[in-house]
Amino acid sequence: MSTGTQIRTPETGSIGGLLEPIFALWQHLHQFRRLFWSVVVIVWFSLLLGIAAGSLSVSATTALIAEHTNTTVLIFALLVAVLGVGLTAWLEQWFAHVLAYRVIDTIRIKVHRAIARLAPLGLARRRSGETVTAAMNDTESLEWFYAHTAAQIVAGLGAGVTITVVGCLWWGPIGLLIPLAQLLLIAVPLALLPRAVRQGRRLRAAIAELGAEALAARTAARETLVLGRLGQVAATVATGTSKIQSARRALSVRAGLEQAWAETTAVLVIVGTLIWGSTAAAAGTIDPASVPTMVMLASMSLVPAMAVTAALNKIGEISAAAHRVDQLISNKGIRPTANPELAQLLPSVPVENGSICTENLRVTYPDTSMEVLRGLDLQVRPGTHVGIVGASGAGKTTLALVLARLIAEDSGTIMVDGANVAAEDPEKTRTRLVLVNQHPHIFRASVRDNLLTPEATDEQIWSALQTAQIADHVRALPEELDTKLAEGGTNWSGGQRQRLGLARGLLRDPSVLVLDEPTAGLDTATEAQFLRALNQGRAHKTTLIITHRPAVMDRCDTVVFLHEGTVADCGTHQELLQRNPSYRSVVASAEDSPPASSPLEGGETDG
Numbered sequence: 296m297s298t299g300t301q302i303r304t305p306e307t308g309s310i311g312g313l314l315e316p317i318f319a320l321w322q323h324l325h326q327f328r329r330l331f332w333s334v335v336v337i338v339w340f341s342l343l344l345g346i347a348a349g350s351l352s353v354s355a356t357t358a359l360i361a362e363h364t365n366t367t368v369l370i371f372a373l374l375v376a377v378l379g380v381g382l383t384a385w386l387e388q389w390f391a392h393v394l395a396y397r398v399i400d401t402i403r404i405k406v407h408r409a410i411a412r413l414a415p416l417g418l419a420r421r422r423s424g425e426t427v428t429a430a431m432n433d434t435e436s437l438e439w440f441y442a443h444t445a446a447q448i449v450a451g452l453g454a455g456v457t458i459t460v461v462g463c464l465w466w467g468p469i470g471l472l473i474p475l476a477q478l479l480l481i482a483v484p485l486a487l488l489p490r491a492v493r494q495g496r497r498l499r500a501a502i503a504e505l506g507a508e509a510l511a512a513r514t515a516a517r518e519t520l521v522l523g524r525l526g527q528v529a530a531t532v533a534t535g536t537s538k539i540q541s542a543r544r545a546l547s548v549r550a551g552l553e554q555a556w557a558e559t560t561a562v563l564v565i566v567g568t569l570i571w572g573s574t575a576a577a578a579g580t581i582d583p584a585s586v587p588t589m590v591m592l593a594s595m596s597l598v599p600a601m602a603v604t605a606a607l608n609k610i611g612e613i614s615a616a617a618h619r620v621d622q623l624i625s626n627k628g629i630r631p632t633a634n635p636e637l638a639q640l641l642p643s644v645p646v647e648n649g650s651i652c653t654e655n656l657r658v659t660y661p662d663t664s665m666e667v668l669r670g671l672d673l674q675v676r677p678g679t680h681v682g683i684v685g686a687s688g689a690g691k692t693t694l695a696l697v698l699a700r701l702i703a704e705d706s707g708t709i710m711v712d713g714a715n716v717a718a719e720d721p722e723k724t725r726t727r728l729v730l731v732n733q734h735p736h737i738f739r740a741s742v743r744d745n746l747l748t749p750e751a752t753d754e755q756i757w758s759a760l761q762t763a764q765i766a767d768h769v770r771a772l773p774e775e776l777d778t779k780l781a782e783g784g785t786n787w788s789g790g791q792r793q794r795l796g797l798a799r800g801l802l803r804d805p806s807v808l809v810l811d812e813p814t815a816g817l818d819t820a821t822e823a824q825f826l827r828a829l830n831q832g833r834a835h836k837t838t839l840i841i842t843h844r845p846a847v848m849d850r851c852d853t854v855v856f857l858h859e860g861t862v863a864d865c866g867t868h869q870e871l872l873q874r875n876p877s878y879r880s881v882v883a884s885a886e887d888s889p890p891a892s893s894p895l896e897g898g899e900t901d902g
């Protein structure tokens with residue numbers, strides 16, 4: 296079963312593939328750079344204080360055993376260092392998480408904006424649900440980077456350099472062994488980074504795929520049962536789960552190896568220092584009392600590298616999640632925006648409420664090369680009811696989407712009410728031109744709230760419900776307009792949901808109403824009543840009706856016949872039937888096919 300998930304996750308991992316998403320993550324930090332550097336300083340202090348506390352504890356113990364006079368100073372310094380460790384640990388947790396939550400909040404907003412940009416494409420391809428599942432999981436997993444990785448790597452490297460400098464000042468050139476030991480410690484995690492990236496991508500892709508499958512199984516629950524595909528769904532879920540398990544297993548094996556290497560290296564460094572210190576003490580080159588401190592310092596000098604290793608351990612998975620989020624955020628979709636310069640260049644034309652004019656309109660969907668609208672010229676006179684007819688794939692819905700400014704044109708002009716829509720905010724155009732989908736979304740809210748026009752009076756609401764042929768049904772509900780609907784409108788039939796969607800559009804009373812297959816879920820009698828009511832309710836107002844139903848075509852003032860993204864013909868239904876054989880065959884095939892109905896998911900059609 297394919298997921299249709301929007302985000303691609305290449306299987307190959309490389310340092311370039313790792314660095315690009317990590318760089319994108321750094322960019323999100325820019326806005327919070329002060330907080331970030333505060334965390335770096337806190338972690339840096341925390342690491343150094345830890346090293347100091349460890350070393351001081353050994354020095355103090357040695358001094359106590361040797362009954363030196365300066366033990367009080369050492370014990371006091373140790374206490375300060377221990378308190379410092381506690382304080383910085385607390386501050387690190389606090390500040391690092393504040394930083395992480397703030398950055399994640401901004402990413403979440405960017406993800407939501409990206410989804411809003413892509414949703415109109417999702418309307419046509421019904422894939423936004425998968426995108427949301429993947430994007431939200433991936434975004435959450437970035438918390439680890441901002442809270443436990445980014446500042447820790449920078450501070451770890453900084454503390455490593457500090458220790459090296461101190462070591463060199465103290466022991467001379469022998470201090471240069473410290474960075475060598477640190478490099479040795481992080482050598483394996485660094486060498487395994489490309490593998491970590493590959494494993495991370497495999498895991499994130501498997502998680503997203505399973506999420507998408509779960510969503511698809513929920514959406515297609517009825518088809519699954521009716522067509523006896525329950526076993527297949529279970530098998531798909533089992534395959535997805537085992538893919539996640541195998542990806543996690545590979546990841547743990549690698550992470551375990553890195554950890555084992557780090558710990559072995561640390562032990563080797565400690566043992567090496569002990570042997571060297573004891574030999575030097577025996578030879579009388581150094582004070583034997585300084586050997587324990589030296590060993591402790593050697594082990595503590597690896598703490599920053601340990602911190603870097605721990606952070607590198609997760610970096611592959613983080614990079615994969617970042618890659619997916621970045622792909623989503625940077626996808627521009629084809630959402631139109633206003634061009635204010637155009638507004639100044641264009642001569643002001645008289646406003647004709649309800650007029651539509653397109654010239655040489657061209658639209659191509661992203662990630663495809665096929666032009667869907669190919670130089671479409673359309674003229675709609677104000678106050679007319681116009682049918683948009685064409686074979687499946689002719690571009691009817693695409694025309695509706697571009698008119699409603701949900702997707703952008705490649706080129707060409709669109710004038711609505713005499714105004715060039717490219718020059719104005721799409722939101723403004725949508726106050727004058729309202730699109731009603733064939734499958735409207737029903738919110739978990741009252742009928743009234745579902746109409747999405749809070750300022751409407753009860754009288755206006757009932758009139759819209761009446762025109763949409765749903766008033767009787769609402770009147771029969773226990774609390775009429777205040778009756779709560781289930782999420783997705785699952786306690787209503789498909790036809791009822793569709794009529795509620797129609798009422799939404801009618802209530803807005805725009806100068807242009809675009810209806811996508813408004814009667815597809817209605818029986819013939821209800822369709823006739825609806826068309827009569829629509830003619831009365833929107834007399835002298837422009838209505839574009841995308842339809843496959845001959846009865847609707849016949850009621851329209853004009854029918855625009857689309858063929859392969861252009862206007863092939865235009866006239867009344869009867870005129871087109873007489874003169875256009877292609878139109879005749881489209882109408883004939885519509886008559887032959889059973890009435891289109893709403894999807895089975897979550898409700899039944901009453902058509």
Ligand SMILES: Nc1ncnc2c1ncn2[C@@H]1O[C@H](COP(=O)(O)OP(=O)(O)OP(=O)(O)O)[C@@H](O)[C@H]1O
Nearest residue numbers: 416419420660663667686687688689690691692693
């Ligand atoms: N989001 C999308 N991405 C890529 N191609 C798309 C997308 N939506 C639609 N298309 C393609 O654009 C063409 C026109 O689709 P459109 O939905 O506008 O046709 P239509 O005339 O409304 O068809 P129908 O009567 O079957 O609903 C089709 O070939 C379709 O595959």
